Amino acid sequence: MSSPAEAAGLKYNTVEEIPSINASLRQAFLTGKTRDLEYRKNQLKQLAFLITDNENAFCDALAKDLGRSKFESMFAEMMLTVNEAVDAVESLNKWAKKESVHGGLAWGFHNPHVRREPKGTVLILGAWNYPLTVQLGPVVGAMAAGNCICLKPSELSAHCAKLISELAPKYLDPETFRVVNGAIPESTALLDCRWEHIFYTGNGIVGRIVAEKAAKWLCPTSLELGGKSPTWVDETADLTIAARRILWGKQLNVGQTCIAPDYILCTSKVQGELVKKLKQVADEFWPSGQEGNKDQSKIVTENHWKRVRGMLEGTAGKIALGGPPDEKSQSSKAFPVTIITDVKGDDSIMTGEIFGPILPIVTVKDVDEGIEFINARDQPLVLYVFSDHANYIFDRTRSGAAVSGDTLLHNAVGTLPFGGTGPSGYGSYHGKWGFDEFSHKRAVLEAPAKGVLGAIVEWLMKGRYPPYNLKELAT
Numbered sequence: 001m002s003s004p005a006e007a008a009g010l011k012y013n014t015v016e017e018i019p020s021i022n023a024s025l026r027q028a029f030l031t032g033k034t035r036d037l038e039y040r041k042n043q044l045k046q047l048a049f050l051i052t053d054n055e056n057a058f059c060d061a062l063a064k065d066l067g068r069s070k071f072e073s074m075f076a077e078m079m080l081t082v083n084e085a086v087d088a089v090e091s092l093n094k095w096a097k098k099e100s101v102h103g104g105l106a107w108g109f110h111n112p113h114v115r116r117e118p119k120g121t122v123l124i125l126g127a128w129n130y131p132l133t134v135q136l137g138p139v140v141g142a143m144a145a146g147n148c149i150c151l152k153p154s155e156l157s158a159h160c161a162k163l164i165s166e167l168a169p170k171y172l173d174p175e176t177f178r179v180v181n182g183a184i185p186e187s188t189a190l191l192d193c194r195w196e197h198i199f200y201t202g203n204g205i206v207g208r209i210v211a212e213k214a215a216k217w218l219c220p221t222s223l224e225l226g227g228k229s230p231t232w233v234d235e236t237a238d239l240t241i242a243a244r245r246i247l248w249g250k251q252l253n254v255g256q257t258c259i260a261p262d263y264i265l266c267t268s269k270v271q272g273e274l275v276k277k278l279k280q281v282a283d284e285f286w287p288s289g290q291e292g293n294k295d296q297s298k299i300v301t302e303n304h305w306k307r308v309r310g311m312l313e314g315t316a317g318k319i320a321l322g323g324p325p326d327e328k329s330q331s332s333k334a335f336p337v338t339i340i341t342d343v344k345g346d347d348s349i350m351t352g353e354i355f356g357p358i359l360p361i362v363t364v365k366d367v368d369e370g371i372e373f374i375n376a377r378d379q380p381l382v383l384y385v386f387s388d389h390a391n392y393i394f395d396r397t398r399s400g401a402a403v404s405g406d407t408l409l410h411n412a413v414g415t416l417p418f419g420g421t422g423p424s425g426y427g428s429y430h431g432k433w434g435f436d437e438f439s440h441k442r443a444v445l446e447a448p449a450k451g452v453l454g455a456i457v458e459w460l461m462k463g464r465y466p467p468y469n470l471k472e473l474a475t
């Protein structure tokens with residue numbers, strides 16, 4: 001069994017060359033070229049062209065890496081990332097404008113304001129599950145903010161990594177944007193370098209390694225992690241719509257989505273009705289069954305396929321739809337969407353993020369027990385609620401995002417911040433939020449220091465100078 005990189009013919013950078021890549025990007029930043037807004041807009045347009053000009057090549061790479069259908073590749077990857085880049089071009093002047101702040105009467109002559117400035121040279125470490133959205137998506141914010149960028153794509157989505165690294169020098173300025181390919185040794189060498197921001201997308205174990213390495217340089221980090229995102233459904237919801245939207249959110253990329261509904265929480269009464277609806281929806285989605293369905297993506301590697309299948313073997317829940325694929329599906333990495341009912345909170349499937357097409361249903365007594373269940377676990381990346389009482393639940397829980405009445409769609413609203421809280425990560429991006437994440441907010445004060453105005457301000461503020469007189473503080 002060859003590795004994804006070997007299968008794709010992806011060449012890794014050498015560990016030895018990594019410090020010099022970092023140094024050349026740092027040098028390029030000091031030339032000041034990325035500070036120019038027109039330069040940034042041009043690079044962002046080029047990033048959009050890199051994707052649109054090579055749509056078929058990206059669809060092909062995504063099909064090889066993840067068995068993606070063209071529809072999912074266009075809808076969940078290319079459209080989102082291109083829109084993000086185009087929006088950044090259109091909004092950049094507004095985002096980068098100096099922001100005056102009101103300091104009160106005392107500061108009327110000082111023009112206090114905030115300049116959003118590039119942090120410098122940034123590292124973006126991407127994950128394999130959405131090789132465009134989670135790898136080139138953060139590049140948009142970093143580029144708009146005027147940074148020099150080093151992107152390290154995931155070695156598991158190797159066809160996409162290879163394509164991105166081949167296209168980048170043709171479309172983007174190689175002085176200010178570099179792609180480094182590799183696995184753990186190369187990522188480690190990158191993390192040993194000095195950056196002004198590290199943006200990591202992936203699992204929490206590596207997230208902690210990233211944060212520790214960054215601490216050596218006091219380098220700020222954004223950690224876009226995962227977790228178990230719960231979905232509460234109650235009897236006040238339209239169960240047909242809820243079932244359709246939950247199943248859609250779970251089957252996209254066969255559940256390998258950080259914001260996929262990880263599990264359903266409901267009362268046992270709702271479970272019975274909801275499972276009926278979920279089965280009806282499954283018939284709507286896959287009229288000829290799931291086997292051989294060309295729309296359905298595949299699990300990324302055989303090791304992940306075995307991991308997800310192992311989760312099914314360990315659970316004590318009852319299979320209501322799908323079921324473990326047979327051994328011969330291992331090489332095709334096909335995995336049916338599988339619903340499991342009557343799952344207990346301490347079931348093995350409830351211990352870690354599923355990140356695959358299994359949807360357990362856990363039953364609780366009522367909404368308050370549901371809230372207790374959520375609060376007893378790590379803060380998730382998103383909480384989904386199908387109920388007339390969504391705000392009652394939102395007011396009593398924590399999560400990166402909160403969505404009522406649908407799944408996944410908050411990710412498509414470019415004006416909402418995207419990010420986690422607690423163990424699901426910190427920092428956020430998309431649109432202006434990404435621009436801000438990669439910008440330093442530089443406080444500026446322009447005190448009049450000469451001429452008539454200088455003299456007036458000097459007189460007004462003379463009380464600060466020694467010898468101190470407490471009476472001056474009272475005036």
Ligand code: NAD
Nearest residue numbers: 125126127128153154183187202203206224225226227258
């Ligand atoms: P992955 O294996 O592709 O790893 C991510 C990156 O970390 C890669 O570039 C990899 O080379 C690097 N890496 C791996 N091990 C490393 C190590 N020991 N030291 C340094 N670098 C290392 O991706 P993954 O972790 O399998 O991604 C899946 C996880 O990512 C899931 O938990 C998912 O929920 C999460 N995710 C989160 C978001 C989000 O936006 N919050 C988006 C996508 C995925």
